[in-house]
Amino acid sequence: MLHGGLVPHRPYIVSGPPGSGKTVLAMQFLLEGVQGGERCLFVALEEPPNEIKQNMRAFKWVADDVEILDANSDIRRFEPTPVIEISTEVEPARMRDIEDRIRKTPDFESHEVSVHSLQQLLKTLFIKRRYDRVVIDSITALKYFCMREFEESLTTQSFMRFLAESKVTTVLVVELPEEGQAPPESFLARGEIRLHKLRDESGIRRFISIEKYKGSSHDEFVYPFEIHSSGIVVQVADAGQAPAA
Amino acid sequence: MDRVSTGVPGLDAMLGGGLVPARPYVVSGPTGAGKTILAMQFLAAGLAKGEAGLMVTLDEPPNEVKANVVAFGWNLDRLKILDATPDIKAHKRQRSVIDVGTTMDVRDMDQVGEIRQSSQIRAMEVSIHGVQKMLKQEFFQREERTREKYKRIVVDSITALKMFSMAGEDSRIMIQSFMRFLAELEATTLLVSERLNPKILETEFFLCRGEIRFHKSLDGNVIRRAVSIEKFRGSRFDSRVRPMSITNQGITVDPQGVVAMTGGHLAALGEEYLEQRLGDEVTTVIEAVLKLIEDAHRMRMAVTDVEHAISRATLQLQRRHYQKALKTALHAQAVIRERLEKARQGPPPPPPPQPPPQGVPAPGVRR
Numbered sequence: 001m002l003h004g005g006l007v008p009h010r011p012y013i014v015s016g017p018p019g020s021g022k023t024v025l026a027m028q029f030l031l032e033g034v035q036g037g038e039r040c041l042f043v044a045l046e047e048p049p050n051e052i053k054q055n056m057r058a059f060k061w062v063a064d065d066v067e068i069l070d071a072n073s074d075i076r077r078f079e080p081t082p083v084i085e086i087s088t089e090v091e092p093a094r095m096r097d098i099e100d101r102i103r104k105t106p107d108f109e110s111h112e113v114s115v116h117s118l119q120q121l122l123k124t125l126f127i128k129r130r131y132d133r134v135v136i137d138s139i140t141a142l143k144y145f146c147m148r149e150f151e152e153s154l155t156t157q158s159f160m161r162f163l164a165e166s167k168v169t170t171v172l173v174v175e176l177p178e179e180g181q182a183p184p185e186s187f188l189a190r191g192e193i194r195l196h197k198l199r200d201e202s203g204i205r206r207f208i209s210i211e212k213y214k215g216s217s218h219d220e221f222v223y224p225f226e227i228h229s230s231g232i233v234v235q236v237a238d239a240g241q242a243p244a245a
Numbered sequence: 246m247d248r249v250s251t252g253v254p255g256l257d258a259m260l261g262g263g264l265v266p267a268r269p270y271v272v273s274g275p276t277g278a279g280k281t282i283l284a285m286q287f288l289a290a291g292l293a294k295g296e297a298g299l300m301v302t303l304d305e306p307p308n309e310v311k312a313n314v315v316a317f318g319w320n321l322d323r324l325k326i327l328d329a330t331p332d333i334k335a336h337k338r339q340r341s342v343i344d345v346g347t348t349m350d351v352r353d354m355d356q357v358g359e360i361r362q363s364s365q366i367r368a369m370e371v372s373i374h375g376v377q378k379m380l381k382q383e384f385f386q387r388e389e390r391t392r393e394k395y396k397r398i399v400v401d402s403i404t405a406l407k408m409f410s411m412a413g414e415d416s417r418i419m420i421q422s423f424m425r426f427l428a429e430l431e432a433t434t435l436l437v438s439e440r441l442n443p444k445i446l447e448t449e450f451f452l453c454r455g456e457i458r459f460h461k462s463l464d465g466n467v468i469r470r471a472v473s474i475e476k477f478r479g480s481r482f483d484s485r486v487r488p489m490s491i492t493n494q495g496i497t498v499d500p501q502g503v504v505a506m507t508g509g510h511l512a513a514l515g516e517e518y519l520e521q522r523l524g525d526e527v528t529t530v531i532e533a534v535l536k537l538i539e540d541a542h543r544m545r546m547a548v549t550d551v552e553h554a555i556s557r558a559t560l561q562l563q564r565r566h567y568q569k570a571l572k573t574a575l576h577a578q579a580v581i582r583e584r585l586e587k588a589r590q591g592p593p594p595p596p597p598p599q600p601p602p603q604g605v606p607a608p609g610v611r612r
Contacts (some may be wrong), residue, residue: 017452019476046452047478048428051268055479074376076422082474102267104429144417144448177446199473201503203484 001212001219001234006191007166009162009167013139013185016195017172021227022173022204023047025195026135027056027063028231029171033243034065038132041092041125043069045113045141047080047209052171064096069125070103071118073145074110090121115146115155119162126166134163139185160188196222208234249397249433252290255498258456259474259483263579264455265433268478269424271403271449273438274459279470279491281305281313283457284399287435289319296396299351299432301327301376303405305355310401317495322355325395327383329376329406351383354593373406373419375602377426384430395432402437403449420448436467446597454478460486522548523567530574531558544588551581 005011008231014022023046044052049068056063069092125131139156143174147155150216163170174185176194191214209222225234248263257263264270272280281304288298302310307326314321327350380398388394400406406423407416427434428574438449450456455477462469473486488502534555541548554577561570 018453019456023478047454051454053481054265058371058479058481072425073421075420075426076418102429102431105425140446140451141421145421148415148418173439175446175451178443199486201485201505204475226444 001208001221001223002191003217003219006169007215008169009164009189010190011163011170011172012193013078013172013174013189014195015176015192015211017176017178017197019204020197021225021232022175022195023052023055023137024059024227025065025193025232026137026171026173027052027061030062030066030133030135031061031231034063034135035216039067039130040065040133041067041069041131041135043071043118043122043134043136043224045071045136045145046138046205048072048097048102048111049187050100050102051092053095056095058229059231061231064094066095067092067223068095068098069121071113076112076186078112092125113146115142115150118146119159122166123162126168131168134170134172136163136172138175138181140173140175143185156185157188159201160185164190195225250290251283251457252286252288253496253498255489255500256283256472256496258500259472259487259498260455260477261480261482264433265477265479266433267428268454269427269434269436269452271436271438271453271456272459273440273450273456273475275461276439277462278459279489279496280459281401282317282491283312283459283496284401284435284437285310285314285319285321286317288324288397289317289321289495290397291397292321292323297323297325297387297391297393298397299325299380299395299399301329301398301400303329303331303376303400304402304437306330307352307354308359310355311354316493317496318493322353324354325351325383325387326354327351327376327379328359329379349407351379373423375421376406379427380430395430398427398430398432398434400427400434400436402439404437404439408547417448421452424449424452442607469504471500504573524562524565525569526571527558527562527567527574530571530578531555531562534574534578534581537578539584541581541585544585546584546588548581548584551577551584554580 009183014025016022027042030042047055049070052068055062057127064080086112091106122134138189139159142159143152143156160172163172172185172189178197189212192211194209194211196205196209206227208225208226210220223234225232227233247266248257248260249266250257250263251260272283274280284300288300288351293584300310305313307328309319310326310551384395403420407420424436436453438451453476456475458473458475460471460473464473470489470491471486472489474482474484483500486504487500488504489496489498491497534551538548538552538555543549554573558570558573558577561567561573
């Protein structure tokens, strides 16, 4: 559909409503990289890493070498003591080293992830070693939870600019509401892969489309896809029709 | 993998055995769809296996919760219920509100009596902080007392928690933090959520690890109930909408049953997408007709009615009545084409107009 794949070193968006398969697609993108000997980083903002690890067991994947950065904010404290931002010395962990249980918020301090600290941290990581593929899951969580004192769209834009300048191929996961307008971050990326979720008599039918792809030709059609135990499989052979309900 | 039963065998079958433990889930649906019943059934199933359960009620006072489930005959005596319904607000000048967290009220279901009377002097107000603190205290006190953790927690409802208790707070961040808190308790949690507006992405829907959605539709004068799994991380699941009913046993789901997709809201999921396509179609047709109108003007033909029709179609398009707009536009197109055709055949031969652009016939026109 993308006529060969993504143009490297640019940020892309994978968008779709909850349950449409975005995280699976993002993870599959990293897995492909790991198999080619590339260094891959998954920045988790929505789910704790232990759950991601567990979820990926349902697929027949060898994801041990994907690195995960736990950027989930701790439980917030209500006391007026200042919160500690995620430190810039945090290291991502390899998938195989992720523990089975959730990390507990310590009793006396809690880490809060802010867009600023996350950006700093990624910057240090990118200087230390070259990552080939990075996934941010999700930009929506970053926008909702990590921008307490920032202006949302400007900050998102600057964050994406930062990713573009870091010369890493990045997949940004964006949550869409089930109906209505796409959020403004879609306009900022170099390309958007959108996942659609439709219901009909046979259950949920999933579709994938390329909404935008700068610097390359791409298919205009909407194709159906399925989530198998090997991951997402797009059926490019039969052009999907929007089902007449 | 271990699974946690929802207490509804049919639903467990849809979930591929049950819920993945120690995670928060959302139960959504319109009012009266059975969300609270499912939540209670889930807790009852836990109690039957000796798993401790805790119900946090914000919508109804505990005495009503108790009365409502009597009909099902579940043994819920050992269920802990935490009353987080806010008091009548005291409208006084000075701040006389005390947080629910400081006077917590957790009791066994069999201890639940009358409705708690709001105190004359001070009113309790619920805050997410208060609820969280109360939950935490109760959770750890129980662990100390009985060396046993709560395995199942229900929050009924997260919508109420958001509405009453977050005045002045950033509710997205508070919900994120609350769900993180629930995940760290390592109990399987059901968050009851009223679906208010599908156009707004509510935090709990994308942070939850799965969503069970109830549907309710009117078929003639019978209420039809159905249930579907919208999202379920880390497991395969049955993605169809399955019929369910509420009997004196509680909720039963027929995991083999088929729901006719005629009900308006069931099809609503793909609607926006189709509407967008349809909107594009209408725009194409309107543009084509506008070109034809220009041609007609050049030939000095009277086409006022078509112009009216097209402005009506534009208005309908703006009001998002896509089907109507499409119909109006297509009709106008047919009329003006026919008229142009006639004028062209009749003498004197007019200057050759441009071939009219083809209006694309709409696929999937519904209703």
